[in-house]
Amino acid sequence: MADRLPVKKTYKLFIGGAFPRSESGRSYEAEGQNVARASRKDVRDAVRAARSALPKWAGMTAYNRGQVLYRIAEMIEARGSEFAELSTGLDEVEHTVDRIVWYAGWADKLAQVLGSSNPVAGPYFNFTVPEPTGVVAVVAPDEPPLLGLVSRVLPALTGGNAVVAVASETHPLAAIELAEALATSDVPGGAVNLLTGHRDELAPWLASHMDVNAIDVTGADGGSADLERAAADNVKRVVRGNPDTQSPWEIASFLELKTVWHPVGQ
Amino acid sequence: MTELDRKKEQTPVPKEWAYAPAPESRDVVSIEDRYGHFVGGQWLEPSETYTTISPATEETLAEVGQATPEEVEGAVAAAREAFENGWSGIAPAERAKYLFRIARILQERSREFAVLESLNGGKPIKESRDVDLPLAAAHFFYYAGWADKLEYAFPNRRPRPIGVAGQIIPWNFPLLMLSWKIAPALAAGNTVVLKPAETTPLSALLFADVLRQAELPPGVVNIVTGDGRAGAALVKSEGVDKIAFTGSTEVGKAIQRELAGTGKRLTLELGGKAANIIFDDAALDQAVEGIVNGIYFNQGHVCCAGSRLLVQESIYEPVVEKLKRRLTTLRVGDPLDKNTDVGAINSKQQLDKIRELVEAGEDEGAEIYQPPCRLPEKGYWFVPTVFTNVAQSYRIAQEEIFGPVLSVLTFRTPEEAVEKANNTPYGLSAGVWTEKGSRILWMAERLRAGVVWANTFNRFDPTSPFGGYKESGFGREGGRHGLEPYIDFDGSEPNGG
Numbered sequence: 184m185a186d187r188l189p190v191k192k193t194y195k196l197f198i199g200g201a202f203p204r205s206e207s208g209r210s211y212e213a214e215g216q217n218v219a220r221a222s223r224k225d226v227r228d229a230v231r232a233a234r235s236a237l238p239k240w241a242g243m244t245a246y247n248r249g250q251v252l253y254r255i256a257e258m259i260e261a262r263g264s265e266f267a268e269l270s271t272g273l274d275e276v277e278h279t280v281d282r283i284v285w286y287a288g289w290a291d292k293l294a295q296v297l298g299s300s301n302p303v304a305g306p307y308f309n310f311t312v313p314e315p316t317g318v319v320a321v322v323a324p325d326e327p328p329l330l331g332l333v334s335r336v337l338p339a340l341t342g343g344n345a346v347v348a349v350a351s352e353t354h355p356l357a358a359i360e361l362a363e364a365l366a367t368s369d370v371p372g373g374a375v376n377l378l379t380g381h382r383d384e385l386a387p388w389l390a391s392h393m394d395v396n397a398i399d400v401t402g403a404d405g406g407s408a409d410l411e412r413a414a415a416d417n418v419k420r421v422v423r424g425n426p427d428t429q430s431p432w433e434i435a436s437f438l439e440l441k442t443v444w445h446p447v448g449q
Numbered sequence: 450m451t452e453l454d455r456k457k458e459q460t461p462v463p464k465e466w467a468y469a470p471a472p473e474s475r476d477v478v479s480i481e482d483r484y485g486h487f488v489g490g491q492w493l494e495p496s497e498t499y500t501t502i503s504p505a506t507e508e509t510l511a512e513v514g515q516a517t518p519e520e521v522e523g524a525v526a527a528a529r530e531a532f533e534n535g536w537s538g539i540a541p542a543e544r545a546k547y548l549f550r551i552a553r554i555l556q557e558r559s560r561e562f563a564v565l566e567s568l569n570g571g572k573p574i575k576e577s578r579d580v581d582l583p584l585a586a587a588h589f590f591y592y593a594g595w596a597d598k599l600e601y602a603f604p605n606r607r608p609r610p611i612g613v614a615g616q617i618i619p620w621n622f623p624l625l626m627l628s629w630k631i632a633p634a635l636a637a638g639n640t641v642v643l644k645p646a647e648t649t650p651l652s653a654l655l656f657a658d659v660l661r662q663a664e665l666p667p668g669v670v671n672i673v674t675g676d677g678r679a680g681a682a683l684v685k686s687e688g689v690d691k692i693a694f695t696g697s698t699e700v701g702k703a704i705q706r707e708l709a710g711t712g713k714r715l716t717l718e719l720g721g722k723a724a725n726i727i728f729d730d731a732a733l734d735q736a737v738e739g740i741v742n743g744i745y746f747n748q749g750h751v752c753c754a755g756s757r758l759l760v761q762e763s764i765y766e767p768v769v770e771k772l773k774r775r776l777t778t779l780r781v782g783d784p785l786d787k788n789t790d791v792g793a794i795n796s797k798q799q800l801d802k803i804r805e806l807v808e809a810g811e812d813e814g815a816e817i818y819q820p821p822c823r824l825p826e827k828g829y830w831f832v833p834t835v836f837t838n839v840a841q842s843y844r845i846a847q848e849e850i851f852g853p854v855l856s857v858l859t860f861r862t863p864e865e866a867v868e869k870a871n872n873t874p875y876g877l878s879a880g881v882w883t884e885k886g887s888r889i890l891w892m893a894e895r896l897r898a899g900v901v902w903a904n905t906f907n908r909f910d911p912t913s914p915f916g917g918y919k920e921s922g923f924g925r926e927g928g929r930h931g932l933e934p935y936i937d938f939d940g941s942e943p944n945g946g
Contacts, residue, residue, distance in 0.1 A: 299914075299928060299929055299930070301910065301912040301913045301914070301928055302912050303908075303910035303912055303913050304587075304910055305908065305910070307905070307908070309910070309912070309913050311913075311914050311928065311930065316918075396919070406710055407709075407710060408709045408710025408711075409709070409710075410709075411705075411708075411709035411710055412706045412709035414705070414709075415702045415703075415705035415706040415709065416702070417874065417920055418698070418701065418702060418705065418717065418719065418919065418920045418921075418922060418923065420923050423712070432606075432938065439899065439918050440899065440914055440916070440925055440930055441893070441898070441899060441900075441901065441918075442899065442900050442901070442913055442914050442915065442928075443890075443893045443900075443901045443903070444900075444901065444902045444903060444905055444908060444913070445886070445889055445890070445893075445903050446889075446903055446904040446905065
């Protein structure tokens, strides 16, 4: 009997909770597969999807957001062997799962660690609270393909931001697998959008997009000077991170601080 | 005839209710004819100079240096030298004591500084005396205490100074902005090169004398004066590890572009177009005072000024009427007069900008109101102005005027107020006036602004973090959060990279 011919997957983008083909109709070959090559138009669609998902994601209770993040870890653990094949191995997958669990636990602690109440002179209760910056663009590092992406996306997401991420260009399959895990998790559609394609085609549009509030340039090629320069057009927050790190200060990079003067009186 | 009526008859009725002039004496401050750059604890003879004036009289106050790139480099080198050879090694508790000293000296010399600030900047003496100076001293006092407690502010992060901080400050609160910049930088163990604004260098130059009295080691704070060229040289200097800038959004973007790819730390405190939102249950007379304070404080030269008034439709008429009546009682004139409410516009250039935007407002169809007002003949002045009938798209509702010009808009529901308030590229501050506490917090949650004042406006405190969302910049000044921009941590960096 002849070997069964496997049914191959068409690798698509992940925008607004759906899996569209690239508007460009183009693909490129990576890891032996044809992968969607996102265009400027796809970037714009993804930013729009992120902006509309923002109120729902940012408006969730911190407790809920933590649970939703924890659910992502469950979904990845359940697909452990598939992720292991698409990344550097099971070790990377386990690290990724643990990192997500770690961030999930931060969601309802940020305000306590990063905020403050301030003893001002005068009859006011004055307090400072962290809030999401808004729409965050992430230029993910090429490697590690799964852990690198998750390490950069999770801090922004934990803080209540909506994310548009450009996946590893050389190893995009883990990102697409992640999109499928996200789609079956409880993350609202559009809170995370994943684009595959050529980084040097996509990142500049994200850097100069006027409705993106912050950009993580950790995975930028050959220095991030051009992206940082474009980011100044609307005073984006620019984050230069590490492909493998976890810290509450990573989350803080994607937060604004709001200070409120509340009157005190009879 | 009752006793009261008899008294009334005997009391002469004044013909007009004018205040007698009550000028503060200029003699408390002595201004040199000429200033150099303060570098390494020495006054260096500048290679180029310009004159700084009083905007209220256009009289020349002094010749000051226009720093060349070489002179800026000299200041950066002095700061580096001081950082490497001493300041960063001084025990934090001793560092704190220098800052406490500076705070105390500022308190002692506050009359002198207040007069100088009003002379050189045009702001009313009652503001420089009651706001700028007490807050400047308080900032040094507050951050002094942090110097030896940084590990409590940032547990498990092993905080270290960054190195040399280049600081560029604006002309609207010259000494106060100096204190917002220098106090946290020194508390964290950095050294500083400060460039005051072109039009208001004198209080920073007098501050050099405070440093001398405090016996701060030479080179820890260096002050170079000049226009934007000196600022640009400081931004470009390779010896600077961190830039802190307060000023216009336009210049802030240029600085962010210039620093792209350098890895230097940056914080920006930029422009604003704040909404001051009045609900129909607000205490109206109190709110009107808040509106006036929000936009006419310091001639509207305030980045967080409440330049857009959002009034709930049901109270639009009484609010505008009360506001106009209040405007007729504002006293515009001599900044050194203790009765003056609104002083001089800081510069000819700024006056031209205000005029241009006010003309645009009239051209676009807004209705202008200016109270009858006699302005001094010399100097730069602008009558407190209210625009009604303003559409959100008008330039006077979108662009920062940085002058005593208020644009009035209306709203019906809290949702509409939030939407309109957030409808600018800026996000520095906002004001909410209502007697309902839960509504204050509901609004505060939704306003995209770094500072939200409820039933008050333009209030500051050294413990209260200040800074913007969106194109109003990033990083905070004040409070524990205000230390962060001046500290290096093990591991990754907070906001602003």
